[in-house]
Amino acid sequence: MIRKLLLALLAVIVVVAGIVVYRAITFVPAETTAVQPADYPIDADAVAGRLSEAVRFQTISRQPPEPADPVPFAAYIAWLETAYPDLHAALKRERLGSHALLYTWPGRDPAAKPVMLTAHYDVVPVIPGTEGKWTHPPFAGVIADGHVWGRGTLDDKGAMITMLEAVTHLLREGFVPKQTVYLAFGDDEEVGGERGAGAIVAHLQAQKVRLDWSLDEGSFVLDGIVPGVARPLASINIAEKGYLTLQLTAQAAGGHSSMPPRETAVGLIAEAIVRLQRAPLPGGLDGVSGQAFGAMARNMSFDKRILFANQWLFGGLLDHVLSQAPTTNAMLRTTTAPTMLSGSVKENVLPIEATGTVNFRLHPRDTVDGVIAYVKQTIADERITVSVVGRASEPSAVAGTATAGFRAMAAAVRRSYGDAVVLPGLTIAATDSAHYGAISDNAYRFNPMMITAQDLTGFHGTNERLSLENLARATAFYIDLLKTTGG
Ligand SMILES: [Zn+2]
Structure with missing residues (x-):
């Protein structure tokens, strides 16, 4: 019985491995027809x-x-x-x-x-x-x-x-x-x-x-x-990220720093920012991100093509790896960047107000209202007010x-650059x-x-x-x- 189970498991592994390798082998750049190089008399x-x-x-x-x-x-x-x-x-x-x-x-x-x-x-x-x-x-x-x-x-x-x-x-x-x-x-x-x-x-x-x-x-x-x-890589970009800056504000009674309460306005803002940083907005290789990385990956080495060609299996792993570097992370999701902080005006005075400013660059899958709702939900603290700073813009179509x-x-x-890979x-x-x-x-x-x-x-x-x-x-x-x- 066990032997049969092991054999069945082995068969499944062989089939899956076969699919994974086959998909990677066939995951190559699309054939492009040869073009005449541009030949204009340009001085x-x-x-x-x-x-x-x-x-x-x-x-x-x-x-x-x-x-x-x-x-x-x-x-x-x-x-x-x-x-x-x-x-x-x-x-x-x-x-x-x-x-x-x-x-x-x-x-x-x-x-x-x-x-x-x-x-x-x-x-x-x-x-x-x-x-x-x-x-x-x-x-x-x-x-x-x-x-x-x-x-x-x-x-x-x-x-x-x-x-x-x-x-x-x-x-x-x-x-x-x-x-x-x-x-x-x-x-x-x-x-x-x-x-x-x-x-x-x-x-x-x-x-x-x-x-x-x-x-x-x-x-x-x-x-x-x-x-x-x-x-x-000739990256002809088909979309542009949106822009949003939020200010988080916490109020408190203030007073002398020799008798601080258990929680201060500065502490509340610090906690809110840590929560936001620990919970980035969801990413993923869908839409324009998937199109861009897919086209790039077709020109990579076999080990990388295995991952990109088999997102049904390695999607989670890819998302994790691409989220580590700031450049690739920015392509995957709406980014969260805390940029400014303010609290008390003096070292021994408790703040009556503390603020934190966070800049977001919105992926086309997100909206300004959606990000604001996500931020409020993630902070989950009614003592903190969230307000928009300056002009926000939705991501492009x-x-x-x-x-x-x-x-x-x-x-x-292709007429100007020969073998360049064109991708969105x-x-x-x-x-x-x-x-x-x-x-x-x-x-x-x-x-x-x-x-x-x-x-x-x-x-x-x-x-x-x-x-x-x-x-x-x-x-x-x-x-x-x-x-x-x-x-
Ligand atoms: Zn410019």
């Missing part, structure tokens, strides 16, 4: 020259309430007219908000739904005291070692300039798009985009414009950034991957597409430039730079994209 030196000039305008968004200096913004807009005369002759330009720009390139088919390329040209300040750490000054636009150096090259003037280059190229070819093409350039993305992208959206909404798709910043072609994947727009972007990536992803920070999503059926977030982990440190940091090779490839990408979708 990378000339593009770099114009980006170098663009960098010299100090279009800085400062920490609110400090306003931006309008002078460089106006000067930059005037410079654009001289740098891109063909484009300014052919396209309608409107200035919205204060310095946001909307260009309209009418399509030949008025019934076709329009599309939009978008970027922002404001930049973050250079942290005072770090100027000396730059190899080349942040606003000089130095071209050296095959790169344009300076604040805004990666984020996001490089994208804006290459979009303008692509349209100029197509205009000179006599190309007329099928769909109307909008070029939208925000001037305050780094402080929320309300004035710039917000005004552009309101303007287009008033005309009942609905976009087939839009393409904004929010990701890159990642080279060597995801461990275990050798091929470059999730754009499709079977759309004409996504397919055209994937094809354009999730933008974990906020972009202007938090606004554009209101008028776009499919808001995508992707800059067609290849970056390494080292390049990422320049993002809002020191030694931001963009290679001439990337400028050529990005220009080719936008040319291709407009030709494919609107040709």
Whole structure:
């Protein structure tokens, strides 16, 4: 009897192992048809020259309430007219908000739904005291070692300039798009985009414009950034996380610290925060997270593919492992980040009020109200009040991957980057597409430039730079994209 049971158990193990291995063996990248590499006569030196000039305008968004200096913004807009005369002759330009720009390139088919390329040209300040750490000054636009150096090259003037280059190229070819093409350039993305992208959206909404798709910043072609994947990953992001900051407040009687009660306001807040940290919001490899990790994992080694190909068996283990690293954890769930604490004003005075501030970045499966309810339930202490700080935003809608727009972007990536893996992803920070999503059926977030982990440190940091090779490839990408979708 026991022998029979053991044999049956062994048979089950063999079958399960067989399924697990078979699924891993067949869990490989989908075949993609070969494409002709892009071969446009792009003068990378000339593009770099114009980006170098663009960098010299100090279009800085400062920490609110400090306003931006309008002078460089106006000067930059005037410079654009001289740098891109063909484009300014052919396209309608409107200035919205204060310095946001909307260009309209009418399509030949008025019934076709329009599309939009978008970027922002404001930049973050250079942290005072770090100027000396730059190899080349942040606003000089130095071209050296095959790169344009300076604040805004990666984020996001490089994208804006290459979009303008692509349209100029197509205009000179006599190309007329099928769909109307909008070029939208925000001037305050780094402080929320309300004035710039917000005004552009309101303007287009008033005309009942609905976009087939839009393409904004929010990701890159990642080279060597995801461990275990050798091929470059072109992560065309299909969603963006939401944003919520909550303040937890506890009140108490106060008094002298020589006779403290058993519980103080500071202690209550501390306990609440510990409870929140111990109970992160549920994650999981569903929806956009599953699509992104699934596509990545197909290009990993066999041992990792075994896990990802058999989520029916290893789903829990994967969730646990991916939750350990901050980068992968942020892709899986709404993150919980306690950022500020306050209590008494003096060391020997009991607080009459203590507060803790917690910042959440919402996964597309969650909502602002849902997270607030989860927080209250997890804290489970009626003495603590929970209030929203500043502006909360819901996570974006999730754009499709079977759309004409996504397919055209994937094809354009392959023509510029050969063997890059194209996959959908999730933008974990906020972009202007938090606004554009209101008028776009499919808001995508992707800059067609290849970056390494080292390049990422320049993002809002020191030694931001963009290679001439990337400028050529990005220009080719936008040319291709407009030709494919609107040709
Ligand atoms: Zn940006």
